[in-house]
Amino acid sequence: MSELILDRLRKEYGSFVAVDDVSLRVEEGELVALLGPSGCGKTTTLRMIAGFIEPTAGRITIGGRDVTWEPPYRRDTGMVFQSYALFPHMTVAQNVAFGLEMRKVPRAEAETRVRQALDLVRLGHLAERLPRQLSGGQQQRVALARALVVNPGVFLLDEPLSNLDAKLRLEVRVEIRELQKRLGLTTVFVTHDQEEALTLADRLVVMDHGVVQQVGTPEELYESPANLFVAGFIGRSNVLRGRLAERGRFISKGGLALAVPADGMAPGEAALALRPERIVVAPGASDGGVVGRVALVTYLGAATEYRVTLDGGETITASVPTPRPGDPLKQVAAGDAVTLTWPAESCRLLAPGPGATPDEGGL
Amino acid sequence: MTTRALEAARNGAAAAPAAGLARLKRRAGRWALRGLAGLVFFFIFIPVIFVLWISLFQQQIVSFPPEGYTLRWYENAFARSEFRHGFGLSLQVAFIAMVIGVTSGAAGAYAIVRFRFPGREAFNNLLLGPLVVPGIVAGTSLYVYYIMVENLLDVDFRGTLHGLVLGHILLTIPWTVRLVSASLVGLDRAVEEAAMNLGAGPWTTFRRITLPMMRPGLVAASLFSFIQSFENLELTLLLVGPGRTTLPVAMLNYLEFRIDPTIAAVASVQIVLIGALMLITDRFVKLSRIV
Ligand SMILES: Nc1ncnc2c1ncn2[C@@H]1O[C@H](COP(=O)(O)OP(=O)(O)OP(=O)(O)O)[C@@H](O)[C@H]1O
Ligand SMILES: [Mg+2]
Numbered sequence: 346m347s348e349l350i351l352d353r354l355r356k357e358y359g360s361f362v363a364v365d366d367v368s369l370r371v372e373e374g375e376l377v378a379l380l381g382p383s384g385c386g387k388t389t390t391l392r393m394i395a396g397f398i399e400p401t402a403g404r405i406t407i408g409g410r411d412v413t414w415e416p417p418y419r420r421d422t423g424m425v426f427q428s429y430a431l432f433p434h435m436t437v438a439q440n441v442a443f444g445l446e447m448r449k450v451p452r453a454e455a456e457t458r459v460r461q462a463l464d465l466v467r468l469g470h471l472a473e474r475l476p477r478q479l480s481g482g483q484q485q486r487v488a489l490a491r492a493l494v495v496n497p498g499v500f501l502l503d504e505p506l507s508n509l510d511a512k513l514r515l516e517v518r519v520e521i522r523e524l525q526k527r528l529g530l531t532t533v534f535v536t537h538d539q540e541e542a543l544t545l546a547d548r549l550v551v552m553d554h555g556v557v558q559q560v561g562t563p564e565e566l567y568e569s570p571a572n573l574f575v576a577g578f579i580g581r582s583n584v585l586r587g588r589l590a591e592r593g594r595f596i597s598k599g600g601l602a603l604a605v606p607a608d609g610m611a612p613g614e615a616a617l618a619l620r621p622e623r624i625v626v627a628p629g630a631s632d633g634g635v636v637g638r639v640a641l642v643t644y645l646g647a648a649t650e651y652r653v654t655l656d657g658g659e660t661i662t663a664s665v666p667t668p669r670p671g672d673p674l675k676q677v678a679a680g681d682a683v684t685l686t687w688p689a690e691s692c693r694l695l696a697p698g699p700g701a702t703p704d705e706g707g708l
Numbered sequence: 709m710t711t712r713a714l715e716a717a718r719n720g721a722a723a724a725p726a727a728g729l730a731r732l733k734r735r736a737g738r739w740a741l742r743g744l745a746g747l748v749f750f751f752i753f754i755p756v757i758f759v760l761w762i763s764l765f766q767q768q769i770v771s772f773p774p775e776g777y778t779l780r781w782y783e784n785a786f787a788r789s790e791f792r793h794g795f796g797l798s799l800q801v802a803f804i805a806m807v808i809g810v811t812s813g814a815a816g817a818y819a820i821v822r823f824r825f826p827g828r829e830a831f832n833n834l835l836l837g838p839l840v841v842p843g844i845v846a847g848t849s850l851y852v853y854y855i856m857v858e859n860l861l862d863v864d865f866r867g868t869l870h871g872l873v874l875g876h877i878l879l880t881i882p883w884t885v886r887l888v889s890a891s892l893v894g895l896d897r898a899v900e901e902a903a904m905n906l907g908a909g910p911w912t913t914f915r916r917i918t919l920p921m922m923r924p925g926l927v928a929a930s931l932f933s934f935i936q937s938f939e940n941l942e943l944t945l946l947l948v949g950p951g952r953t954t955l956p957v958a959m960l961n962y963l964e965f966r967i968d969p970t971i972a973a974v975a976s977v978q979i980v981l982i983g984a985l986m987l988i989t990d991r992f993v994k995l996s997r998i999v
Contacts, residue, residue: 397901417904424905430898434920443916446869447907 347408347498348373349394354403356389356555363389365555366403371499374529376522376548378536382578386555387535391503394533396420402524407498418447425505429488431476437463437487444495457536462494465524466474482513486520491526493524500525500532506541516547526604543567551575574697576618583661585617586697595694599657600636604689623691624663626651627684628673634684639660639677653683659684756979763972770969779975791974793951794958801869801954802937805876809937810930812877813884814922816938821892822887832885839882843942850875851946867949875947880933881939888930924993929990935982 349371353394356364364386371377379387392398394405396417401607405413423444429470432440445455445694463469466486476484485505492500505521507512522545525532536542542549551558551566551574559571563579569708573584589595593607595617605617630636640660641652649667654660663685668674766776785791813835819825820832838846854865865871897923903913941956948957959974 363752394904395901416909417901418907419911420905422905424902426898427900428894428896430902431898432903432917435767442904443903443908447912491902491906583970 347531348406349499349533350404350406351390351394351462352404352406354393354405355401356386356393356398356534357401362555364400367555367557368582369550369557369560371531371533373531374526374535375547376525376530376532376545378534378542379552379577380536380542380549381552381558383537385552387537387552388503389414389555391424391501391533391535394499395422395424395501395512398558407480421498422501423492423499425485425488425492425499425503427504427507429476429484429508431487433460433476436473436475437468437479440476440487441491441494444491448495458494458515461492464521465493466490475620481508482517485509487518487566490522493528493530496528498531503535504535504537505534506538511690516542519589521545529621543579547596549579551578552561553578556560570693570695572697573618575617576693576695580620581618582618585619585659585661587615587617589613589615589694590683595692597657597659598660599655601655601657601659603635603692605679605692605694606690610694610696616695617663618693618695619687621650621662621664622648624661624665624685624687626653626663626665626674626677627686628677628681629684630682630683634686635661636682636684638681639681641679642677651677744878745937751798759972759975759979761811763969763976765972766970768968770967781969782977784970788962788970790953790958790961790973791955794953794955795977797869797872797952798938801804801876804873805842805880805937806930806933808873809877809880810884810926811880813929813933814888814926816881817885817888817892821889824946835885836882838878841972843940844945845880847875847943847946850878851942851954862973866947867952869952872944873949874936875943877939879943880929883932883936884929886927887929888922891922895921905929927989927993931985934985939978 348370351369353366353368355362355366367386367390369377381387384471389398393400396415398413400413403413406413410617415600430484432443435443435461438459441459441502442455445458448552450458459472460469463472466489468483468486468490471479471483478486479487485508488505491511500519501626504516509517518541521534534542535544536545546563547563548560549566550560553574558578559566559575561569566575566579570582572577577584585597585601585603586603587595587599589605589610589612590596590602591612593605595605595615597603597617603617607664627634635655637655639651640654641650643652645664646665647667648664648688651663651665652660653663665674720866746849761774762770763781764777764779765774765781766778767774814981816831817837820828841849844916851866852869858865865874895918900913900917903917904910909914939956940954941960944954944957945960948954953961958965959971
């Protein structure tokens with residue numbers, strides 16, 4: 346268990362930059378999730394930490410020791426692979442014992458630790474099976490036990506849940522988090538599933554095109570995204586483009602004048618991000634709000650979404666608790682006029698740049 | 709019986725003729741397939757069966773039907789020293805050629821699959837090359853080549869054990885390269901990475917992980933190499949020498965003077981040996997999964 350530090354870590358393939366100067370400090374016992382769309386460099390970063398890929402530049406420190414140029418077998422990382430990568434010709438117990446054997450742990454102690462590790466993942470009864478005689482979820486837990494049993498300085502997981510079905514994924518996710526906490530493991534978890542990252546991680550690192558977009562707790566990322574990419578990637582956001590006319594007043598391209606928080610940006614071109622669930626929908630057109638026509642109502646059980654086209658042509662999606670019977674909102678259907686309101690402080694002004702979602706106005 | 713059960717029973721009775729027809733069709737299809745497979749097997753095995761049968765015929769000149777059965781051709785085969793020695797030499801050559809051929813062929817296959825080096829494709833073709841050269845051509849070329857080397861180095865090659873073994877290694881290498889390459893290509897590199905991640909150095913990883921995972925390929929390669937060498941005639945013809953004759957060449961020589969069921973008896977011994985080898989191998993790795 347030790348602190349992991351990445352210092353301007355970089356990987357180039359020819360002229361293509363797969364990982365672009367990533368700096369990160371993972372505290373002892375902390376779980377950090379690397380999150381980003383496919384091809385953004387998550388696996389490359391993780392494999393550089395494990396030592397399977399040589400960085401083009403930068404430094405990796407584990408527990409104060411510079412391991413940048415150490416081979417994988419001298420790094421003291423425990424990795425769980427996406428494909429599990431169990432040794433097919435060894436039993437479950439032999440798989441788990443392998444790392445202890447490499448560390449020359451005495452027989453008796455090794456046996457005890459293997460048993461404990463297998464009990465930890467609730468597979469004690471399958472110790473003598475071969476990997477191919479296990480289900481996907483069981484194989485996945487063997488891979489966990491095998492990486493955990495050696496007490497690695499840094500625990501690395503590359504999309505370990507992507508081969509599991511939805512129910513099992515939820516179960517194993519909770520299991521991983523509990524184990525990680527109980528053992529106090531310094532952990533880097535790669536995923537492209539934002540829900541997984543939000544529920545699992547102490548902190549998230551959002552990456553795009555090899556560049557770290559933002560690092561923070563789930564709440565920080567959700568409440569104060571640093572740019573349009575994060576605003577669209579963590580949860581969902583309505584994005585309105587336009588300009589900040591003066592402090593506190595935003596004018597959208599469609600001509601909508603909105604009150605916004607007065608702090609932060611200087612007047613000029615800007616984008617405004619607004620979470621769908623911060624918007625209140627009222628039936629009929631009235632003053633004191635933004636008026637538009639409902640284009641689509643989507644019933645989602647606990648919540649209902651209204652996709653609203655504004656007079657200026659822009660689209661905003663609002664997500665509200667599903668109205669009860671008798672609520673006038675219940676009668677609102679496509680084509681009806683509605684009024685949208687939201688607290689000014691829910692709007693977040695961001696630099697205008699490319700966003701994460703192609704279909705901007707309506708998410 | 710409840711009414712529901714009664715109804716179900718009635719429905720079942722009504723549905724029976726149609727379902728029965730479908731089942732009949734399915735069953736007929738299955739039998740047709742089995743019949744076809746049986747036929748193919750029959751044609752493949754018919755020469756083998758005939759050889760085994762003829763080796764037991766009473767009369768010297770093979771004719772049907774047999775006049776009776778005897779084991780004397782086997783006695784004759786074992787009594788003749790050229791067959792005894794031929795058998796011994798064939799075993800010896802096949803074993804040595806197999807060991808050397810599989811070791812070096814596997815190393816070559818490993819290099820081809822795992823490393824990118826200039827001339828890799830050419831190297832691969834070179835190792836597979838002996839497969840496309842007719843045995844008699846390869847044998848003649850080797851013969852000429854051996855004469856040149858003998859003149860140059862003053863070491864005998866023709867008619868010697870090492871000369872034979874060297875020639876037969878050529879037979880074993882293409883098989884080994886193909887079978888071992890196949891087992892390496894299918895190997896998930898992450899498994900080796902997992903071993904290194906757990907603290908195994910490159911050599912330990914190779915010995916404990918890569919090698920065992922290559923085992924089916926290696927076993928199959930050994931078997932086929934052995935058989936290739938053991939029953940080779942064409943390439944061997946010119947490489948044998950006086951008092952140093954492999955079994956297939958001894959059989960050919962015998963046929964020049966006589967045709968009697970002794971040859972069938974010798975062939976039967978060969979067939980049984982190879983069959984036994986295949987069965988034993990199959991117990992360790994399922995051949996049907998590899999070849
Ligand atoms: N050996 C290589 N040569 C050239 N480019 C590579 C190589 N390996 C990876 N890349 C590129 O580097 C980028 C990052 O790859 P990486 O595997 O890290 O993505 P990822 O974030 O893990 O994506 P995913 O979610 O799909 O697994 C990709 O665009 C990929 O095409
Ligand atoms: Mg990846």
